[in-house]
Amino acid sequence: MGRAAESQARLAYHCGFNLHTSLDMVEDGPKDICIMKITRILLLLSLLGLAGCVVPTGPVEVTRFNRVAEGVPYGMGSFAVALVGESASDQSLAGSPYLTAVAREMQRIGYRDSVANSDIIAEVRFGATVVRPDRGAPVSVGVGGSTGRYGSGVGVSLGFNLGSGSAAQLQSSLAVRIVRRTDQLVIWEGTAVQLAKADSPAAQPGIAASKLAEALFKGFPGMSGETIRVP
Numbered sequence: 001m002g003r004a005a006e007s008q009a010r011l012a013y014h015c016g017f018n019l020h021t022s023l024d025m026v027e028d029g030p031k032d033i034c035i036m037k038i039t040r041i042l043l044l045l046s047l048l049g050l051a052g053c054v055v056p057t058g059p060v061e062v063t064r065f066n067r068v069a070e071g072v073p074y075g076m077g078s079f080a081v082a083l084v085g086e087s088a089s090d091q092s093l094a095g096s097p098y099l100t101a102v103a104r105e106m107q108r109i110g111y112r113d114s115v116a117n118s119d120i121i122a123e124v125r126f127g128a129t130v131v132r133p134d135r136g137a138p139v140s141v142g143v144g145g146s147t148g149r150y151g152s153g154v155g156v157s158l159g160f161n162l163g164s165g166s167a168a169q170l171q172s173s174l175a176v177r178i179v180r181r182t183d184q185l186v187i188w189e190g191t192a193v194q195l196a197k198a199d200s201p202a203a204q205p206g207i208a209a210s211k212l213a214e215a216l217f218k219g220f221p222g223m224s225g226e227t228i229r230v231p
Contacts, residue, residue, distance in 0.1 A: 058202065060215035060230045064190035064222040072187045074221045075110030077119035079103075079178075084123040097206045098126045101213035102176055109220045118181060125175040126209070130198055132168050169195050170203040174212035192216040 066074070081103050083095045102124050107113060111120070171193060178188040192212040196202035202211070215230035222228075 058194055058196050060192050060194045060212060061227060062190060062192045062215050062218075062222075062230055063227045064188070064216070064224065066188045066221040066224045068221060068224065074188065077111060078114035078117075079106050079111040079120050079122055080113075080115050080118040081106070081122045081124055083125070085125050086127075094205065095124075095126065097209035098124055098174060098213070101209040102174075105213045105217040105220075109217055120187070121179045121181060123177045123179060126212075127171075127173045128205075128208075129171045129173075130168055131171050131195065168198040170198045170208075171195055172203070172205075172208040172212060174209070174216060176216060188221055190216050190222070 066072070068074070081099050083099065102122055103113060106122055172195075173191065173193045175191045176189070177186050179185065180187050192215050194202075194208060194212055194215075196208070201207060218230055
């Protein structure tokens with residue numbers, strides 16, 4: 001018997017086969033070992049397949065303001081979410097992913113969901129703008145509306161490098177203000193901005209909304225006035 005035949009025979013033996021018996025005559029022990037090995041391999045391949053399905057997204061730049069220094073407590077009480085400003089006209093399809101993503105993060109950081117008579121209201125604004133570097137688009141990215149400290153109207157400019165390519169990119173933005181219902185005091189405010197290729201999965205509203213909300217509330221309430229980049 002040559003070396004190749006010996007190798008095949010050895011492999012067959014470890015898997016529960018030999019050259020002189022049929023499958024029905026193989027003892028259960030070696031077959032079970034072989035089946036377990038095959039099952040582990042299939043499980044590993046399935047996990048690798050799931051990893052390959054993860055959508056890569058670009059970094060998110062986040063700026064937040066809070067009243068921690070004033071003794072305002074966070075992460076307790078009930079909340080409701082609402083679209084405001086120009087975003088309020090997109091109540092149906094376009095705004096739904098952003099409301100869902102913000103509500104999910106509010107629950108994660110300790111608030112209780114309550115539509116009626118909530119302690120605080122999370123006011124949500126969102127937007128999307130196509131950026132074309134080859135057409136002289138500005139490299140400064142900002143979130144419109146009330147994005148400064150507690151509604152001061154001072155815009156937050158974020159320094160993304162758009163590069164020299166010609167591919168269109170989509171700037172997705174999310175701005176949230178947490179307002180205390182009893183006195184209408186803005187106790188927290190944050191903005192998040194992300195750039196992604198316009199034709200990439202990361203630019204899809206559902207994926208962008210989840211990524212932006214997750215980055216915006218990471219380490220909540222965050223350092224007041226600090227701009228961070230979340231991978």
